[in-house]
């Protein structure tokens with residue numbers, strides 16, 4: 525097998541597809557790769573922080589130890605803000621749009637990200653991930669604005685996730701298939717390991733927080749009951765896998781097929797909602813799954829078609845193999 529670095533792969537793909545491009549987008553993808561390597565390094569030594577820190581939240585140099593999700597957020601912002609490629613950013617960790625400081629050049633892209641998804645899992649050594657969504661600037665404001673961030677998922681020009689698991693993997697799509705790279709930490713390079721990923725047409729795994737069963741609507745409950753029954757379309761019950769870290773659950777779903785759900789729930793009956801965030805969790809994952817031949821829905825419409833109205837809005841998410849998501853929609857809409 526050839527040894528192909530992510531830098532080489534991205535550059536070659538961009539040159540083939542967009543020979544007259546300025547290279548800014550390619551550079552932006554490298555910048556994400558760079559931030560991911562730093563976050564990966566910190567995640568890998570997460571368990572050592574307390575040992576090395578000795579005094580509570582202080583590290584060996586006596587500096588305050590930051591929570592890893594805040595650290596990841598800071599790394600991404602600092603790797604991006606001065607590059608001249610972005611006009612704005614939005615992060616799960618930050619309430620408002622992050623504008624590029626005046627001292628730096630403003631670029632033509634927008635980056636929305638969840639710096640460390642599933643971070644509550646770090647304390648128990650379970651995989652976590654980062655998610656990135658890239659849009660073009662659309663507003664005529666010189667330095668970018670909320671309008672640039674509130675774009676539907678189908679307008680993304682790129683989406684990336686990184687899973688910090690037993691190894692660190694980066695998976696991305698720029699609308700030309702889905703490609704996966706594994707980090708070789710000894711040389712600090714992401715190497716091509718999964719070219720042109722296609723999700724299986726259907727699967728035999730479902731992934732959901734079933735503890736919320738009684739908070740769901742009838743359709744979601746009936747769908748899960750159906751998947752578990754011996755007389756479903758597969759003729760045997762689906763198996764359950766739930767890590768509770770979306771990037772890791774979706775990485776498995778992408779490679780093995782099946783379905784992941786975080787459905788609408790009625791925990792707050794006055795305001796039923798999904799948990800996951802549209803702009804930097806659901807939409808980039810939906811973009812990648814569609815590119816791999818899968819689907820993502822909120823139960824009624826494709827996630828990538830939803831017009832966002834708020835930066836941190838939540839959505840129900842049903843994502844995975846196409847036929848499994850089609851079937852879930854039938855149940856949720858009361859047609860099965």
Ligand code: AHM
Pocket residue numbers: 616638640641642643644733768769770771786799
């Ligand atoms: P976070 O953004 O606060 O980390 O929450 C998102 C995480 C996802 O990774 C995961 O799919 C979900 O929350 C798990 O939620 P629950 O614990 O309700 O099953």
Ligand code: MG
Pocket residue numbers: 616638640641642805
């Ligand atoms: Mg998150």
